[in-house]
Amino acid sequence: MSDGGITSRVLVGMEIHVQLATRTKLFCSCAVEFAAVPNSRVCPVCAGMPGVLPVLNRQAVEFSIAVGLALNCRIAPFTKWDRKSYYYPDLPKNYQISQYDLPLAADGYFDVNVDGETQRVRIRRAHLEEDAGKNIHDTPGCTLVDLNRAGTPLLEIVTEPDIHSAEQAYAFATELQRLVTYLGVSEGSMQKGQMRFEPNVNMIITRDGEEYRTPISEVKNLNSFRSVRDAIAYEARRQVQEWQRDNGYVLGKRPNENRGWLDDRGVTEFQRGKEAAHDYRYFPDPDLVPVEIDAAWLDRVRGQMPELPRPRQARLEKELGLSPKDAEIIVTDRATADLFEAAVAAGGPPDVLARQFVNVWSALANERGVAVAGLQVDAARMGRLARLTTDGTVSATAAKQIAERMLESPDEPATLAESLGLVQVQDADQTAAWVAQAFAENERAVRDAAANPKKAQKAAGFLRGQVMRISGGKADPRLVGKLIEERLAELRTED
Numbered sequence: 001m002s003d004g005g006i007t008s009r010v011l012v013g014m015e016i017h018v019q020l021a022t023r024t025k026l027f028c029s030c031a032v033e034f035a036a037v038p039n040s041r042v043c044p045v046c047a048g049m050p051g052v053l054p055v056l057n058r059q060a061v062e063f064s065i066a067v068g069l070a071l072n073c074r075i076a077p078f079t080k081w082d083r084k085s086y087y088y089p090d091l092p093k094n095y096q097i098s099q100y101d102l103p104l105a106a107d108g109y110f111d112v113n114v115d116g117e118t119q120r121v122r123i124r125r126a127h128l129e130e131d132a133g134k135n136i137h138d139t140p141g142c143t144l145v146d147l148n149r150a151g152t153p154l155l156e157i158v159t160e161p162d163i164h165s166a167e168q169a170y171a172f173a174t175e176l177q178r179l180v181t182y183l184g185v186s187e188g189s190m191q192k193g194q195m196r197f198e199p200n201v202n203m204i205i206t207r208d209g210e211e212y213r214t215p216i217s218e219v220k221n222l223n224s225f226r227s228v229r230d231a232i233a234y235e236a237r238r239q240v241q242e243w244q245r246d247n248g249y250v251l252g253k254r255p256n257e258n259r260g261w262l263d264d265r266g267v268t269e270f271q272r273g274k275e276a277a278h279d280y281r282y283f284p285d286p287d288l289v290p291v292e293i294d295a296a297w298l299d300r301v302r303g304q305m306p307e308l309p310r311p312r313q314a315r316l317e318k319e320l321g322l323s324p325k326d327a328e329i330i331v332t333d334r335a336t337a338d339l340f341e342a343a344v345a346a347g348g349p350p351d352v353l354a355r356q357f358v359n360v361w362s363a364l365a366n367e368r369g370v371a372v373a374g375l376q377v378d379a380a381r382m383g384r385l386a387r388l389t390t391d392g393t394v395s396a397t398a399a400k401q402i403a404e405r406m407l408e409s410p411d412e413p414a415t416l417a418e419s420l421g422l423v424q425v426q427d428a429d430q431t432a433a434w435v436a437q438a439f440a441e442n443e444r445a446v447r448d449a450a451a452n453p454k455k456a457q458k459a460a461g462f463l464r465g466q467v468m469r470i471s472g473g474k475a476d477p478r479l480v481g482k483l484i485e486e487r488l489a490e491l492r493t494e495d
Ligand SMILES: [Zn+2]
Pocket: 025, 028, 029, 030, 041, 042, 043, 044, 045, 046, 047, 151
């Protein structure tokens, strides 16, 4: 940004909490369940009763290792558990079990695509911890506490301040969501609070060759991609304005602060000054043994990891010739990408299949609020529909109608094309008759096309649409186009 003789650059480091999709909690066997009856998924361990012993959930550790590997991190061969002490009604033990100085994963990076350009964000660390419960303030005069969420495994990922724009933060957040859902370690639902983003934002301002850094503000608990983007953009503006108003507004002279995002007003507001780490009085949890992760365990986890979205997208582009945009859309959801590849393996031509996934199947899926894979259409049938389009049996428009019918009917696409009367007519005489009718009904367009070369293409397109309408979608568009061109050429020579 540049304004009034100063330039400014935003620096963002992100903290992300990812709720892991384990069946049970991190240190007890209570079920992890969204929207269960309050306090129905609670035992003495997660309720913080004295004298109980936590038992580590192995699955949570393996999910975390998988994320660490996917983020190109070093996985700690030895990691331990620490108590982070603070007092809050939703934390009955008065401490949270977390990892302080020996996180499970560290020193990685994550490449994200911003407007077609790859930008690297370094990952400082990723550690496992338990979630707190939830305070409910909707009864006047009292606060209720629901401990169902207490003890749910969270992976906290912390990046270096390598994010330099609100758009990059948005891309980072969406690609991270895609990654964890691909790995199957989290549902990654923002609505259910399974991913929460906390950007740490400050500005580097340059004036007359002198550099100033504003205090860091941490925006708490953002739970939509849009709010991540908008909160960072807002903070960048606000911090420059505060700096311009107040000379003392620089890092070190003013404390860092926590701020909340008010979605309806599109602003952040001050919550409190930030605690330094020592306020939490971290110390090793005496009830839990350290975890040792050896090479064999790492290999086992690595062996169970699927192909990750970015390399998969690159492979689809290279091997099947898909455009980057189509490949990105197909790869967004792992089950959908699997379905696409199965349809190709069943003989579907990749180019037409990709177009049908992006334009036809995605539209039908969106209408139903599911991913393409959620439509439950067999890959081989999808492949055969694509072949019908490729060999000219049905038009692209007719394929849409057939696809829709395939959602309810187990019949083959070819059978449905017959029964819907959508098989293209290859008969040249019949097609010529339709073309003649379109010419007769649209004298104006015909005159334009014949007289004015500039309008010819548009008019020809219009006439082609008319022929398709007259034929009830049964004419072969390629044959129609050819006949229209021939007729227009004849008219021009007559003139
Ligand atoms: Zn429990």
